[in-house]
Amino acid sequence: MVRVAFSGHPAYREARYRYDALGRRTAKTLTRHDGREEETEFLWCGRVAFSGHPAYQEASYRYDALGRRTAKTLTRHDGREEETGFLWCGLRLYGERNGDATESGTLYIYNEGGHEPVARAERQKGGYRLYWYRTALNGLPESLHDKAGRAVWRGRCDEWGALKQESYTGEGEKLRQNLRFAGQYFDHETGLHYTTFRYYDPENGHFTQPDPIGLAGGLNQYAYAPNALTWIDPLGLASTNNPGVYDVHxxxxxxxxxxxxxxxxxxxxxxxxxxxxxxxxxxxxxxxxxxxxxxxxxxxxxxxxxxxxxxxxxxxxxxxxxxxxxxxxxxxxxxxxxxx
Incomplete structure (x- = not known):
């Protein structure tokens, strides 16, 4: 078990993590200042069970043969379910849609060959509405703008990608901006970032699973990057701080x-x-x-x-x-x- 004590945290005084024999995180327990506990259990069969979660009792995830997540279903305490489907182009998230909706959905547009978002298209009756991203050096979205240049969403994250503040204005209130570091998608039910081949925890700056290639990937098998401000790891497999400008032969x-x-x-x-x-x-x-x-x-x-x-x-x-x-x-x- 790994124990983390917080100093000055607004909601929690302690976090405890448990791992299985393969090094995968199996549970997280958060202790509030008043002693109440919230536990998240990761079953690694595509399901997450919650205890003390304010909204959900369970989350389940589906993946395809390449390991890409194709859907997630959230079950509320009253039994109602919320499903999100994901579309892919290669190893980049191409879009998402909620439930069986055919008249709504989101498509993501990236820079050529990369994982840094440039724009998103919201499907509506009669066509699409475009919004444009402004991102940091590491691909982290900082704001989302409409065609007139007005910011409809702004977000502020800490050095390791944990969202500390966000605001919506106007039509942005209908949007949910879940993209984080390059290649990452935020799951509000767990607080983790899905990174194609691993899950990333922004609260401690580490992955929840060890490197798939073991010690061949380095002594710290859970490390994200030496410096998250300038390095990226869009697939959860290897970090880099080089934009790829080499003489290629x-x-x-x-x-x-x-x-x-x-x-x-x-x-x-x-x-x-x-x-x-x-x-x-x-x-x-x-x-x-x-x-x-x-x-x-x-x-x-x-x-x-x-x-x-x-x-x-x-x-x-x-x-x-x-x-x-x-x-x-x-x-x-x-x-x-x-x-x-």
């Missing part, structure tokens, strides 16, 4: 079923693709050999047919495979010294 695209595998597996697949690209394109091979002498041999399969699991390196040169932070599954061959 080759690219490889991973199949979706490899996303959760180790870097060694990723590099092996990238080397395999680069090998065949060079083999089938003599001009491309000559260009790379001119910059990195011997690179074709470095990515060639061994005697047993297996491709190397490390990025190619030779005398006087070094490369690495960079995981693009905005395009899922894209690996880019870049100079090792340039890579952070």
């Amino acid at each position: 080759g690219e490889a695209h991973l199949p979706s079923d490899m996303y959760r595998m180790s870097d060694g597996k990723h590099f092996q697949e990238a080397n395999r693709q680069l090998y065949y690209q060079m083999k089938n394109d003599p001009q491309f091979k000559a260009t790379l050999e001119g910059k990195y002498p011997g690179i074709f041999e470095k990515v060639s399969p061994g005697k047993r047919g297996a491709f190397p699991r490390k990025a190619p390196t030779g005398i006087g040169w070094e490369t690495t495979w960079h995981h693009h932070e905005r395009v899922a599954g894209l690996l880019q061959l870049v100079d090792g010294p340039d890579h952070n």
